[in-house]
Amino acid sequence: MPNAYQQMSTADLDAAIAALEAQTDQIRALGLKLDMARGKPSVEQTDLSRPMLDLLTSESDLTxxxxxxxxxxxxxxxxxxxxxxxxxxxxxxxxxxxxxxxxxxxxxxxxxxxxxxxxxxxxxxxxxxxxxxxxxxxxxxxxxxxxxxxxxxxxxxxxxxxxxxxxxxxxxxxxxxxxxxxxxxxxxxxxxxxxxxxxxxxxxxxxxxxxxxxxxxxxxxxxxxxxxxxxxxxxxxxxxxxxxxxxxxxxxxxxxxxxxxxxxxxxxxxxxxxxxxxxxxxxxxxxxxxxxxxxxxxxxxxxDVEGIRAHMARHAEVLRPRFELVQERLEAGLGDLGIATWTHPHGGYFVSFDGPEGSAKATVAMMAELGVTLTGAGATWPYGKDPHDTNIRIAPTFPSLADLGAALDVFVVAAKLVAARLARAER
Ligand SMILES: Cc1ncc(COP(=O)(O)O)c(C=O)c1O
CATH class of the missing domain: 3.40.640.10 (Type I PLP-dependent aspartate aminotransferase-like (Major domain))
Structure with a gap:
């Protein structure tokens, strides 16, 4: 089924592209420096384990x-x-x-x-x-x-x-x-x-x-x-x-x-x-x-395992809002355009995003130019070759909620602009 941009008249599509380009100009002017690339725990998460560092001292039984x-x-x-x-x-x-x-x-x-x-x-x-x-x-x-x-x-x-x-x-x-x-x-x-x-x-x-x-x-x-x-x-x-x-x-x-x-x-x-x-x-x-x-x-x-589960529940409290923010922002920004799908995981460290065929490299490059680092397009495939150039890995764990929200807003604009340009190139 054609996506929202493919369904537009050429005049409307050109207007949409111009509006999105104006948005990217504004974003570029902000000089952002955000990272949504690697699946690292956030500082709040590693802080949860700091008390472990007090358990072994020079007085401890080391057997x-x-x-x-x-x-x-x-x-x-x-x-x-x-x-x-x-x-x-x-x-x-x-x-x-x-x-x-x-x-x-x-x-x-x-x-x-x-x-x-x-x-x-x-x-x-x-x-x-x-x-x-x-x-x-x-x-x-x-x-x-x-x-x-x-x-x-x-x-x-x-x-x-x-x-x-x-x-x-x-x-x-x-x-x-x-x-x-x-x-x-x-x-x-x-x-x-x-x-x-x-x-x-x-x-x-x-x-x-x-x-x-x-x-x-x-x-x-x-x-x-x-x-x-x-x-x-x-x-x-x-x-x-x-x-x-x-x-x-x-x-x-x-x-x-x-x-x-x-x-x-x-x-x-x-x-x-x-x-x-x-x-x-x-x-x-x-x-x-x-x-x-x-x-x-x-x-x-x-x-024991119960101890691990209790500790992981504290990680989940830190991570849940981040994963939910990804879903909210993608749904609000892209939900009704038909240009992308993404996963809705119940755990782990990533959300996998698929845009239109031939969009991933262009989206990641545009994000970099707008100040947001993403995992390289294709990295999730052997030899870095995503056969359809659709897949982008979103890693929401490390940035603060505020930074993640800002990065996702940029992502939505970049995903839309790349999809709109692809639709224009098809004409
Ligand atoms: C699937 C998977 N396996 C292994 C690792 C790395 O684990 P380790 O730090 O124990 O080598 C990661 C880290 O992102 C991962 O995603």
Whole structure:
């Protein structure tokens, strides 16, 4: 169906463009410097975790259930940190490694291990010719960057409202032995904010990969990042795998990056017993033992899953008004024009926006020129190539409410002007 600009007479469209250009002139004159680009917690959010910094002092007991946090050893992570991570993921603590502060770092290392050394007794990926990863898109640019860096071919997979297009995933994974992995953010996906449906989780758990060394990289980065008391529910993929007796299909990752302090928390990975043994062996070469003082501070601060949920409810109080402002401003500014759609997530860190075909690069460039930084157009696709140039990732968490409101007002004008110019160019 034609959008509002496409339906206008040429004279009306020219007048609309002139009015929008006048608005951009006014905005330009303000000399704004706003950032709606990266998904970082706001200062109010990181402040919530400051009391954790008072928990470890020179007087503190630095052992956890007898395990020393202040020395080498305990390579799998402190017992109570592993239990906390396991309870959060709903798996057995014996299958969890708590290690480092960045889950992306763990994902990278697991990819590199498979690439250079091989997994499950198979040849290293780097010796198997052209190997491929499936990349539900739009998705997380840093995932795609990891596989791209090692020359793995990133294949975009369409995202539906329920998760990746599973017909396509099954077709590729089950028939092509060169497909070695798939990136997934199953809850409040970056950037769409959607949560995989039960059916999608079950179909992923039931994949019959042609490659014996195929693994799903299940990045549960937003597992507890609900905006409302009633969050989206995601099936525990390890429960589904257990029902069917399947093993060695999924590596799951998460971290406290957006629970406490990004890059200064604890990251964790879980997998089947055989897979986690392999990961443990690989990690044992990279490091003598993980950073455990941070683990100790985290378990003393967060205590248990209920403690994490209570803490996340405080994050939600900060984030809810921001996400609601995005919906309000987009709806008020663009709702009846038919030029764009956007997601309405119940959690996570992003809203995904789609404008008319061929609009995203122009909109992001116009925003930059008007003083508002957005994530680069195309960044949410493998190789930065959004095939239809429609998608823009909106990251509302970091700016203050006032700055976010100002940035969204500029965004509405830019989205309208780009859509109106595209409609004019079609004539
Ligand atoms: C889906 C996803 N995974 C991982 C990360 C990074 O997590 P970490 O800081 O634990 O490496 C992010 C950060 O934006 C993310 O969106």
């Amino acid at each position: 956890d259930e007898g395990a020393p946090a202040d020395n080498y050893g305990i390579p799998d992570g402190l017992p109570s940190a592993r239990r906390l991570a396991a309870d959060l993921l709903g798996v057995d603590a014996a299958s969890v490694l708590v290690c480092g502060s960045s889950s992306l770092n763990l994902m990278h290392d697991v990819v590199v291990n498979a690439y250079t050394k091989g997994i499950g007794g198979n040849a290293p990926w780097c010796t198997q010719g052209e190997v491929k990863f499936l990349c539900p898109s739009p998705g997380y640019d840093r995932h795609f960057a990891v596989t791209e860096r090692y020359g793995i071919v990133n294949i975009p997979i369409a995202m539906t409202a329920d998760g990746p297009d599973m017909d396509e995933v099954e077709r590729l994974v089950n028939s092509d032995p060169q497909v070695k992995g798939m990136w997934c953010v199953p809850k409040y996906a970056n950037p769409t904010g959607i949560t995989y449906s039960d059916d999608v989780v079950r179909r992923i758990a039931a994949l019959e990969p042609a490659a014996p060394d195929f693994r799903v990289f299940w990045d549960n980065a937003y597992i507890v990042h609900d905006l409302y008391d009633e969050g989206d529910s995601l099936l525990n993929i390890f429960d589904v795998l257990a029902e069917s007796g399947r093993q060695n299909l999924v590596y799951e990752f998460a971290s406290t990056a957006k629970v406490t302090f990004p890059s200064s928390g604890m990251a964790f990975v879980t997998a089947s017993p055989a897979d986690i043994a392999e990961i443990r062996a690989a990690f044992s070469i990279e490091r003598v033992s993980p950073e455990k003082l941070s683990q100790l501070a985290h378990v003393r601060f967060l205590h």
